[in-house]
Amino acid sequence: LDQHGRAVDGAGAVLDELPSFRDRRSVFGEAFEGTIPDQQAESVSANASAEFLELWHALLATWVKQDDCECTARDDRLEHALERARAHASSDGSCRSEHTELLRRAAEMLSGPPAAATLRAESSGGEEVADEAGLEDNERIELAERALDATHEAIEAAEEAREQRRRRESDGLSSLAQRLGGDYHMALQCHRHEQVAVGEIRQRQASLEAKDAAFAQAVATAESRARAERERFQLSISGKDAAIAHKLNEEEVQSKLAAQMELQARAEARMLFAEAETLRSARTAASEASMSTEASLRTIQARIVSATSVSVLRVGVLEKRGGANTAFRKRYFVLNSLGELAWYRDEEEYSQGAPPKGFVQVRSGRMGESTLRAGKSQVCFFVLSRDRLRARPPQTLPAALERNRTLILRAASEDDAGQWLHVCAMLSGQRRTC
Structure with a gap:
């Protein structure tokens, strides 16, 4: 606008005047009263x-x-x-x-x-x-x-x-x-x-939190159980170790006692062996002396028999087996008061006064019962004469037959065998072995 209120362009030329308000109203219609919004009031309301x-x-x-x-x-x-x-x-x-x-x-x-x-x-x-x-x-x-x-x-x-x-x-x-x-x-x-x-x-x-607490409780319970189990296991191991140690000590003590007993048994065996050797040597010497004087003894016995009356202590039929024979034979045996055990073929031969087929000296022999099996019967006893005496009698029949002048007798019954042994023991001064 210029100083007169006219519209001019940039070069100063006056533009055409705007139509009047009344003309514009005829074009755009009736105008209404309105208010322009206050931006400051709107900002205050928004705040x-x-x-x-x-x-x-x-x-x-x-x-x-x-x-x-x-x-x-x-x-x-x-x-x-x-x-x-x-x-x-x-x-x-x-x-x-x-x-x-x-x-x-x-x-x-x-x-x-x-x-x-x-x-x-x-x-x-x-x-x-x-x-x-x-x-x-x-x-x-x-x-x-x-x-x-x-x-x-x-x-x-x-x-x-x-x-x-x-x-x-x-x-x-x-x-x-x-x-x-x-x-x-x-x-x-x-x-x-x-x-x-x-x-x-x-x-x-x-x-x-509840689950964590429950889990923690479960973990604590499991740990306590595991700890208790470990303690029980340790106690069990300790108890087993103590038991093993006690058992080892007992075994050691027993082994020591066994060793001592073995040593003692060996010492006793050596002592018994020495005593047996001494007794055997003595008996050997006595046997040799008796063998050297057998002829004189027989002469003396014959003289005594002729000079004195000889009594018969026991007679009977026995089965005999000697070292030179392989089978038992029935013979008629006569035991007199001089300790001579003689045998005949039968009782008739003895009654006729025939000389005996053989005899052994009971007093110089060793008598004892035997459980040797001889056929079906086991009722046996034996007489050892002119033999090397041993500490123990032979345990088997072949071992008994290996000895010189070994006479093995078998009775008909146990009572008969016991009576013969009793009389022989009285003559020899020996005790029955059973």
Whole structure:
């Protein structure tokens, strides 16, 4: 525009004048009165909505977490948001009823103590009363228990009242969010969903903690069982080691005793062998002396027989086997008082006065019973004459036949054999071996 209010271009040329307002109205239609929006007022309203929305978020956070004890940071946030909302409300000069209700609820939330703290204070007070009653007098335990029961009932009533109050507050916040608008209602729904998620997380954490505790308990139980099993195994091994050591000691002692007994037996055997050798040498000398004088003895015996009367002690039929024979033969035996055991072919030969077929000197021999098997009968006894005497009689029939002048006799019965042995023992001065 130039100085005259005309429209000019960049070169200063005057443009055509705009049509009048009336002409424009005929073209575009009837004009209405309108107001141009004030950008500063809109910014102030948006700022006020943001402050109240922040206050709403802080109020919801404090209300959702009011059961926790550590709520200082949330209280500071709510207090700061409340101050800012009050400042904006006072600067604006006009405040909606919904915003006024929001400010009132925020102030009440800041002024009231947390429900969990109130409940814990009531519970601790009841426990202190019970403890004081128990400390004052032990006989008032029943009264203390009643007080504790009353305290628990009060706690349950307080929890129920708190739950009802929370329900009323939740309903009030829902109605307030509907009046405030969509953003506030959406924020309330988000906080409620967050509260449900937090509850589920806490349940999962509690379940995990319970499982961890159960697993730890199971691990501790298994470790204690394994430790007890190891201790029992060590004790068992110690007991077995002690038993093995005791057994080894016993075996060592027994082996030492056995060695000592063996040494003692060997010494006794050497002594017996020496005594047997001495006795054998003595008997050998006596046998040789008796053999050297056999002829003289027979002469003397014949003279004695001729000079004195000889009595017959026992006669009978026996079966005889000598060193030169291989079978038993029946002979008629006669034992006289001189110790001569003579045999004849039969009794008739003896009665006719014929000389004997042979004889042995019982007094110079050794008599004893024998269990040697000779055919079906085992009733035997033997007489050893002019033989090298041994400490023990022969155990087998061939060994007995190997000796010189060995006479083996077999009786018809045990009684007959016993009588013959008894008479022979009386003549020889020997004891029966059985």
